[in-house]
Amino acid sequence: MGSNKNTYSFEYEEYLNSDALSPADKALVEAARKVTADAYAPYSHFNVGAVALLKNGQTINGTNQENASYPVTICAERVLMSAASVLHKDVPIQTMAITYHNLNGSSIKPASPCGMCRQALKEYEDRTKTPIRLLLTGMEGKVYVITQSSQLLPFSFGGDDLK
Numbered sequence: 639m640g641s642n643k644n645t646y647s648f649e650y651e652e653y654l655n656s657d658a659l660s661p662a663d664k665a666l667v668e669a670a671r672k673v674t675a676d677a678y679a680p681y682s683h684f685n686v687g688a689v690a691l692l693k694n695g696q697t698i699n700g701t702n703q704e705n706a707s708y709p710v711t712i713c714a715e716r717v718l719m720s721a722a723s724v725l726h727k728d729v730p731i732q733t734m735a736i737t738y739h740n741l742n743g744s745s746i747k748p749a750s751p752c753g754m755c756r757q758a759l760k761e762y763e764d765r766t767k768t769p770i771r772l773l774l775t776g777m778e779g780k781v782y783v784i785t786q787s788s789q790l791l792p793f794s795f796g797g798d799d800l801k
């Protein structure tokens with residue numbers, strides 16, 4: 639036999655709604671839902687809100703920032719990480735809550751960070767040597783709890799691959 643069949647899998651928790659979370663996680667989810675109002679999304683009308691709890695106890699917000707030149711747009715997660723890098727240099731992110739809504743203001747399916755943000759999250763984990771917990775949710779309903787954001791990026795590319 640010249641080949642192996644391998645499997646990639648990871649466990650995550652699913653909560654029925656934010657009331658089922660710990661008080662700290664619930665607060666983070668509620669803060670992220672609130673911050674969607676601050677998104678600058680005049681083109682997609684897809685408002686994304688992210689709030690992170692840092693290891694130093696501070697919280698940082700992020701919202702998507704769009705641009706008439708569409709590719710210039712920055713996602714909420716990367717806006718958040720840039721702000722954290724500047725305002726709290728080298729402080730690890732413990733947990734990040736991410737949510738969104740479109741023009742009608744509601745959403746039920748948990749948020750799914752885009753590929754570019756998954757790559758940026760991995761780099762943040764690597765540079766701070768700390769896994770980032772994710773709370774993925776909509777404006778109501780289910781919350782997925784992911785232990786480590788890089789679990790969402792199997793076969794990832796990172797600094798070690800450049801050596």
Ligand code: THU
Pocket residue numbers: 679682684686701702703704711712713714715750751752755
């Ligand atoms: N967006 C985010 O902010 N985060 C994601 O993970 C997915 C997409 C934003 C980018 C753009 O402003 C809008 O959502 C539609 O793609």
